[in-house]
Amino acid sequence: MPRSVREIADFVQAQLLGDGALQLTGISSIRSARQGDLVFVGDERALPAAIASGASAVIAGEFARHYATNKPLLLHPHPRLAFARAAGLLLVLANRKPGIHPSAIVHSSAQLGSDVIVDERVVIGEAVNIGNRTWIGAGCVIGDHAVVGEECRFYPNVTLYAGVQLGNRVVVHSGAVLGSDGFGYVRDEKTGRYEKFPQIGRLEIEDDVEIGANATIDRGALELTRIGRGTKIDNLVQVGHNVQIGEDVVIAAQTGLSGSAVVESNVVVGGQVGIADHVRIEAGAILGAQSGIPSKKIIRGKGVIFWGTPARPIREYLQQLAVLARLTKK
């Protein structure tokens, strides 16, 4: 919805230079900016292009203070962050009205909060509880006894197994499956056949988590799988049973976490990383893309980048690659 430049500056705590009365209606890249758009400049070299663009206002760093322009400037020490926040205010995420689409099938025992939006063909099971202002997109299936907090967003065709619990403001993208059975079997040595080990544990996802398209997160076997507050999980990530993920963890696409792995808070995991069972990644470590952590290993080192399979500190890995390259040059 439209906001004045001054409103935005106040909201993101930026210093306003210039006309605060102009109306902003959206955000844009510099290249595509039109009247009403807000843009941002993280790097001084891009400032002239931003000023010359069609945008109505520019968020920039201190470096822009003395630039001669009539365009309103919002100075902020972290322009990209200020821009992200402004976008949250300017963008209206859904123009749908609260209510339950007549094609949705909601069990009579389900409890829905106020201003919930339930789209076409949604199925909501027995005793489900959904918080205020949550949006459930078309085709989602919410299993019996699931609990979904307030202001969550479910894009179409998400599946929640029975009993899964989500906090507030959780965003789940299309095709994600939450609470599926873990991969646990016991082999009967006499017959060689695998029998299913019970997968009846819980899955708890805390506030402000975002889960990517077609990601899969298994419930615990007997106990709990847990995703901590603020953690962000990309598309096609697999989280196995009993995994414990801390707060503000970032996990890029196609990474897999095996059963009972622990990932502490503030860890950053690249894409296609493999984390084996019972691994512990301690707080603040960084795992490079495609690295692999063997079973039961502990990875320790705040801010240290690990790479390769088995993962080592990146400096070691690069040295090894260099030695190898030298040996073949002889």
Next chain:
Amino acid sequence: MPRSVREIADFVQAQLLGDGALQLTGISSIRSARQGDLVFVGDERALPAAIASGASAVIAGEFARHYATNKPLLLHPHPRLAFARAAGLLLVLANRKPGIHPSAIVHSSAQLGSDVIVDERVVIGEAVNIGNRTWIGAGCVIGDHAVVGEECRFYPNVTLYAGVQLGNRVVVHSGAVLGSDGFGYVRDEKTGRYEKFPQIGRLEIEDDVEIGANATIDRGALELTRIGRGTKIDNLVQVGHNVQIGEDVVIAAQTGLSGSAVVESNVVVGGQVGIADHVRIEAGAILGAQSGIPSKKIIRGKGVIFWGTPARPIREYLQQLAVLARLTKK
């Protein structure tokens, strides 16, 4: 459903010590056990905690025979296996009544066995055949002429392409896609364009297979893709066209099998493994996580672990890693 301790002991062929008349109503981890729960102890060190827990009975190994307790003990040489079996008896998987939900769309030519459960919004195509007591979860789409055996379980939002054939007791988790087109094209060298090679073969999945959430299994190009009896496939696994998988194979999450690969019985495949086209993994081999098998290779060695890309016996791989580490220390 509730069972007496004695019933469970008989069912799993355990030796009962203590009161067999107590009623069991569920299973649990030791930590969360409450009255009515059955727990198991695989490792003697966990026995005191199990005895002290709220559980009503404990499955344990021979090591528990002389432990002083009033709690009923079920002695079994493989406690974890006995527990898994007991769970199968105690857990009621679905409390839904047989029948077809009025929102389901079932083609008039489809044949459904007795006590089939068809949930909300399911679509069942022309001439589909579904066996007795099979459950089709909400939102599943079963393509024309598909054949599904008895006592199968389809979690919500599974897709079966036309003509796919499943045996009995097959479990398919949400989002899985069975029978999609393989990735086959022919390049026209004159234009550089790719033309689709026909993908009209079949997909056969035998009895007791379990398929994880968002896994994808392609039909044959002209012939058959086959998954053998008892094989277990984890989330996000990709199985290409014409692949042949034997019996009692275990494939962990995010592994991919390219076209025409053969995986013989009793093979164990870790997570994120890549198996290229026309590879043969012979019976009983073990592929470590993230390993890669290049095109047309044969992997042989019952019980031998292979690792790395290209995969070698793990001893070789570890030696190579050690040599590399030593060279960089100089």
Next chain:
Amino acid sequence: MPRSVREIADFVQAQLLGDGALQLTGISSIRSARQGDLVFVGDERALPAAIASGASAVIAGEFARHYATNKPLLLHPHPRLAFARAAGLLLVLANRKPGIHPSAIVHSSAQLGSDVIVDERVVIGEAVNIGNRTWIGAGCVIGDHAVVGEECRFYPNVTLYAGVQLGNRVVVHSGAVLGSDGFGYVRDEKTGRYEKFPQIGRLEIEDDVEIGANATIDRGALELTRIGRGTKIDNLVQVGHNVQIGEDVVIAAQTGLSGSAVVESNVVVGGQVGIADHVRIEAGAILGAQSGIPSKKIIRGKGVIFWGTPARPIREYLQQLAVLARLTKK
């Protein structure tokens, strides 16, 4: 639909030897061929089996010219390509009649072309535009303002986010998610929390693209994600925000492309490859399975195969593996 041998020969521009009046009704492998089937032989050694098969006609190379047989032969310099084209003519892909299934929910403002097929339980949003003869399989959800060209094929349970644009003859397999949010956050260094960077860009997919089951393709952050004409994307592939993919690119299963990667035309990408952010793969390069391209790297070399992580020319990689093997033998 049935075609005479002569019609097929003319269509694929093959030289016909023998009876052109015979009717063909389908295609087959040599092994399963029955009367009415067309088969092909790419390799001279398979010719006797094809002639002896139940097939009614055989596409083969020049090598078959003087083979003594009464069976009609269609000589073509590229038998596999000719077979693929003939299959396109002989196979009827769907026997459904054009029309909108009564269970589909189509917004009143949506515009559907002529002979469109909309299957059971499809949801089509506001102001969506769908071209002539396009098929939308059961359970698909097409977001507001999406544009889908002519003769596209959507298998069941595909999700299109709002505003996604597809060209003509695009094929999308089940479970694919097109236009989901990219993985972009800004960290607030004071609190350690991640805030969502806006993901409001577009996704454009050009003519003749095919997208595999459960693949995920993110929209641009502020600008565009683009998949060029004729590109083929396999199952479970991840394409990040702002990625630019050229024409006639082939990407095998489970490969991931991070944000802002560029893949030029005619590139071939194996399975499970990881392409980091801002990488450029120049025209015609070939990336071996499981290889990894680190952030911002440029890969150059038409027809050159790259392998390993970080990816090098395959000759270098194999030399390094050989050196390593030799060192451990000492």
